[in-house]
Structure formats: structure tokens, C-alpha cells
Amino acid sequence: MNMIITILEQGLIYGILALGVYITYKILDFPDLTVDGSFPLGASVTAMLITRGVNPYLTLPIAFGVGVLAGVCTGLIHVKCKVRDLLSGIIMMTALWSINLYIAGTANVPLFSQKTIFKNDFTSSIFKGALAPYATLIIVLIIALVCKVLLDAYLRTKSGFLLRAVGDNDTLVTSLAKDEGNVKILGLALANGLVSLAGAVFCQEQRVFEISMGTGAIVIGLASVIIGTSLFKNLSFLKATTAVLIGSIIYKACVAIAIRQFEPQSMKLITAVLFLVILILSMDRKKKVKTNA
Amino acid sequence: MLELREIQKYYNPGTVNEMCLFQGFNLKVEQGQFVSVVGSNGSGKTSMLNIICGSIPIEAGQILINGDDITKKKEYIRNQKIGRVYQNPAVGTCPSMTILENMSLADNKGKLYGLSLGINRQRKEHYRELLAQLGLGLEDKLDVKVGSLSGGQRQAMALLMSTMTPIEFLILDEHTAALDPKTAQLIMELTDKIVKEKKLTTIMVTHNLRYAVEYGNRLIMMHQGECIIDKAGIEKEKMETEDILKRFNEISIECGN
Numbered sequence: 030m031n032m033i034i035t036i037l038e039q040g041l042i043y044g045i046l047a048l049g050v051y052i053t054y055k056i057l058d059f060p061d062l063t064v065d066g067s068f069p070l071g072a073s074v075t076a077m078l079i080t081r082g083v084n085p086y087l088t089l090p091i092a093f094g095v096g097v098l099a100g101v102c103t104g105l106i107h108v109k110c111k112v113r114d115l116l117s118g119i120i121m122m123t124a125l126w127s128i129n130l131y132i133a134g135t136a137n138v139p140l141f142s143q144k145t146i147f148k149n150d151f152t153s154s155i156f157k158g159a160l161a162p163y164a165t166l167i168i169v170l171i172i173a174l175v176c177k178v179l180l181d182a183y184l185r186t187k188s189g190f191l192l193r194a195v196g197d198n199d200t201l202v203t204s205l206a207k208d209e210g211n212v213k214i215l216g217l218a219l220a221n222g223l224v225s226l227a228g229a230v231f232c233q234e235q236r237v238f239e240i241s242m243g244t245g246a247i248v249i250g251l252a253s254v255i256i257g258t259s260l261f262k263n264l265s266f267l268k269a270t271t272a273v274l275i276g277s278i279i280y281k282a283c284v285a286i287a288i289r290q291f292e293p294q295s296m297k298l299i300t301a302v303l304f305l306v307i308l309i310l311s312m313d314r315k316k317k318v319k320t321n322a
Numbered sequence: 323m324l325e326l327r328e329i330q331k332y333y334n335p336g337t338v339n340e341m342c343l344f345q346g347f348n349l350k351v352e353q354g355q356f357v358s359v360v361g362s363n364g365s366g367k368t369s370m371l372n373i374i375c376g377s378i379p380i381e382a383g384q385i386l387i388n389g390d391d392i393t394k395k396k397e398y399i400r401n402q403k404i405g406r407v408y409q410n411p412a413v414g415t416c417p418s419m420t421i422l423e424n425m426s427l428a429d430n431k432g433k434l435y436g437l438s439l440g441i442n443r444q445r446k447e448h449y450r451e452l453l454a455q456l457g458l459g460l461e462d463k464l465d466v467k468v469g470s471l472s473g474g475q476r477q478a479m480a481l482l483m484s485t486m487t488p489i490e491f492l493i494l495d496e497h498t499a500a501l502d503p504k505t506a507q508l509i510m511e512l513t514d515k516i517v518k519e520k521k522l523t524t525i526m527v528t529h530n531l532r533y534a535v536e537y538g539n540r541l542i543m544m545h546q547g548e549c550i551i552d553k554a555g556i557e558k559e560k561m562e563t564e565d566i567l568k569r570f571n572e573i574s575i576e577c578g579n
Binding site (some may be wrong): 160183185186187188189190191193194197198199201202203205206207208209 | 397399401402405407412413414415416417418419423426427428430431432434435436437438439440441478484501536
């Protein structure tokens with residue numbers, strides 16, 4: 030039971046990250062490695078604010094805002110300096126490592142004695158008795174759902190239409206008298222805002238900031254997006270954003286089951302192998318569709 | 323009115339492969355003119371369109387729209403007044419979005435793409451009417467993704483989408499070349515109808531000499547970056563496909579083909 034709750038909690042937190050990766054990978058068609066830096070960026074900002082006594086709920090919008098800035102930087106490097114998409118992400122990811130250390134002060138900030146969005150006077154007054162073990166899960170679920178609903182709503186606006194168009198056919202955006210570069214920057218900003226928000230929630234759930242917590246974040250995000258979208262692509266009533274959240278939970282469950290059989294240090298290896306298997310399986314599906322069609 | 327003045331365009335400047343395409347190219351297209359442009363491959367037809375739209379830079383010269391110099395303006399800013407349909411039907415539409423979403427997107431050209439709802443339900447009937455005049459049955463498929471339509475259907479949509487909002491110029495870059503003869507004819511008739519209805523100043527590049535002769539009120543033949551035939555009005559009406567074909571053969575002999 031405990032394991033299931035942990036899987037759901039972490040799956041949903043990484044689900045927020047996966048929503049961000051969904052914007053860049055699926056909508057913009059932009060392989061954005063900034064994620065490995067912007068995830069701990071949200072965490073470092075949160076750790077720094079919480080240890081200074083800032084209201085933990087305030088850290089969420091601030092972390093989102095800081096992530097937006099990181100995304101805008103990646104976008105500017107790509108669009109204005111005309112650096113290739115993959116490289117602009119790598120440049121930002123590398124720079125953010127040091128920036129995160131500056132913000133947090135050290136490589137490791139424990140938050141055990143601090144108030145967080147999960148443990149404060151307000152939550153302990155609401156979640157009492159039998160509800161107490163589910164407090165974290167409920168709060169994470171609310172945050173993830175709010176992100177999902179807002180993202181869905183945004184993708185239905187005119188600005189959201191333009192964002193979807195730019196990944197699909199950027200010539201059309203130019204034909205519509207809009208600068209495709211600006212639309213790309215906007216997409217990267219939103220995506221990294223979500224990723225940074227996920228980092229803020231994650232570090233409060235773990236009650237610690239760790240400089241290396243972002244390593245491999247992009248792989249988790251990509252795996253979640255690919256699992257979600259390829260597993261549920263025939264279910265048209267299920268929105269892609271919902272599929273991505275479920276994909277993230279499935280991914281976390283797979284890793285949790287695998288890790289019980291092996292030693293902890295094999296975690297990254299399992300992650301990589303699992304990702305490869307998922308990629309191959311989703312490719313196989315594509316082939317089948319082609320031969321059947 | 324559209325004017326190209328003393329345009330100079332080099333490809334691969336500063337290398338051994340340097341090639342001069344335009345050296346002092348001039349063209350003046352009057353308000354409401356429908357110009358068909360023909361010419362062999364590499365004669366500069368598409369380059370001319372790209373220069374007008376700002377897709378490629380030029381070395382020297384001026385581009386004027388209604389007397390305003392737009393030479394330094396970026397492509398997306400010029401597109402406020404220009405609608406363009408490409409040879410490839412995939413370029414004019416968004417494959418992963420539905421017909422309704424594509425139409426809504428195009429309908430908003432020139433306005434702010436803000437946080438209001440992307441689809442305006444009140445305009446749905448209007449889109450339906452626009453699509454119905456194509457006679458392709460698209461009006462009943464509003465929620466179908468454009469990616470699953472055929473090339474001809476997509477090109478028809480691309481033409482509608484590029485002319486939905488008030489524009490002054492329509493640029494057609496071999497827009498019937500990738501279509502079968504029947505669909506090409508349909509698209510060509512639709513083009514003519516839209517151009518006449520909206521009184522658009524139009525430049526159409528085509529390899530179909532019959533279309534070039536039949537449609538439009540001015541005909542230009544390009545060769546090695548120059549206009550070697552330029553007939554408008556009554557002179558153009560007198561022209562036959564044979565005349566152009568003859569000139570084509572003369573060029574080929576000059577080039578040694």
C-alpha cells in the first residue's frame with residue numbers, strides 16, 4: 030500500500046514535468062535538454078526561499094516564473110543566436126548547474142524541520158486521522174490536475190493554436206504574419222515553467238534539495254510522454270495531457286517494481302533500459318499500423 | 323501596386339559556385355493585375371516570389387508596396403498584406419489540427435493571437451459555407467484532422483485559408499503542379515473566382531502554359547533572370563499556347579539543349 034502511494038505521488042509530480050516535456054517534445058518538436066537544469070532550478074529556488082521563511086505556497090508560482098526565465102533564455106539562444114535546438118538546451122543545462130549551486134548555497138539543503146506545502150499548520154488541521162497518510166498524494170493530485178486543466182485550456186486559445194501550429198508547420202505561422210521565433214520562445218518558457226514547478230513540488234515532498242536531482246529528468250519526462258501518448262493513442266476521448274500524466278505514473282511503477290529486484294545503484298541503468306524498451310515497443314506499434322493500413 | 327527596382331541576387335556569393343541570377347531586375351505590377359509567370363527551370367520565377375515575400379535576402383535593389391519600401395522588413399511582417407500558396411499542399415495547412423481549427427487559425431490573421439478561445443462558434447457557419455463552395459464535401463468533416471485529407475483537398479484549403487482575411491497580394495507558387503489534372507482545374511477555377519471576387523493583385527507561377535494563357539490579364543516569360551515576354555491586356559488575350567511554346571524552343575536552342 031505504501032509503495033502504491035509513493036508511486037502515485039512521484040508519478041504525479043513527474044507528471045507535471047512530463048506536461049512540460051510534452052509541450053517541447055510533442056507540440057514544438059524541440060528536443061529540450063534545459064529540463065535537466067530547470068527541474069533542480071525550481072527545487073533550489075524553493076529550498077532557498079523556504080529556509081528563509083517564505084510561505085511554502087508562494088514558492089510554487091515563483092518557481093514557475095524562474096523556470097519561465099530559463100526557458101526564455103534557451104529560446105533566445107536558439108532563435109536569436111541561431112544555435113541548434115539540442116545545443117541551446119545543453120548550454121542552458123550546463124549553465125544552470127552552477128546557477129542552482131549559487132541559489133541554494135550548497136549542493137545539499139535539507140528541509141526536514143521546515144514548513145512545506147505538504148506539512149504545515151493548515152494541512153495538519155485538514156488531513157486528520159485516516160486521511161493523514163494520503164495528505165501528500167491529495168495535494169500533489171490537486172496541483173497536477175490544476176496544471177493539466179490550465180494547459181488544456183491554454184491549448185484551446187488562439188495563442189495555444191499558434192503554438193500547436195509552429196511545431197507542425199512553421200511556414201504557416203509566418204504566413205499568418207506571426208514571428209515563429211517568438212512562438213517557440215513562448216512554448217519553451219511555458220514548458221520549463223512547468224518543469225521548474227515540478228522541481229519545487231518534488232523537493233518539498235523529498236524534504237531535501239540535491240544538486241544532482243535533475244540528472245536524467247529529461248529521460249523520465251520523455252519516457253512518460255512516449256508511454257502515455259503511444260499507449261493511449263487509440264483512445265480519442267482521452268486527452269493527450271491526461272495520457273501523459275498516466276504515462277508518468279506507469280513509468281514510475283515500472284521503475285519501482287524493477288528496482289525491488291536489483292540494487293539501488295542500478296537505478297539509472299534500469300531507467301535507461303526501460304526507456305529503450307519503451308522506444309522500441311512504440312516503434313513496433315507504428316510499423317504494425319503502417320502494414321495494416 | 324508592387325514594384326521591384328534594380329534587384330540584384332547572387333547565389334553562393336564569394337565562392338567558386340557564385341551565380342548571378344538577377345542583375346538589375348525590374349518589375350511593376352499594377353493594382354488588380356493577375357500576372358501569370360512562365361519560364362524554364364532556374365529562370366528565377368520562384369526566386370522572384372521569394373524576394374517579394376522576403377524569404378531570401380537580396381544583394382541590392384528595392385522592393386516597394388504601394389510606394390513604401392519594404393526591402394528591410396522581415397518575412398512575417400510582409401505577410402500581413404500577402405497571402406501565399408505553395409506548390410507543396412502540406413505547407414499551407416497544419417496536419418495535426420482539424421479543419422475547423424485550421425480555418426479558425428487562418429481567420430485570425432492580422433489580429434492578436436491572445437488568450438481568447440481559439441474557435442469562434444459563431445463563425446462556424448461561415449467556414450461551412452466557404453468549404454461548401456469547393457464541392458469537396460469538406461464542410462461535413464470539420465472535426466477531421468487535415469493530415470488525413472488528400473493533396474487536392476489540402477491545397478483547396480490552403481487557398482481558402484490564405485485568402486480568408488483581407489490581403490492585397492496573392493502569391494501562387496506552382497500551386498497546381500502537385501495535383502491531378504481534374505483537381506488542378508478545380509483549384510485553378512477557384513483561384514480565378516477568389517481573385518476576381520476580392521480584386522486581389524496576383525502573381526502566379528505555373529508550368530501549365532494553358533493556365534498561363536487562359537487565366538490572368540498579363541503574361542510574363544522569364545529566362546536567366548530577365549523577362550523575355552511581357553504582354554498585358556489585349557496583347558495578352560491574343561496570345562496562344564503555341565506562341566509561348568515557340569519561344570520556349572528558341573531559348574532551348576540558345577542554351578544548346
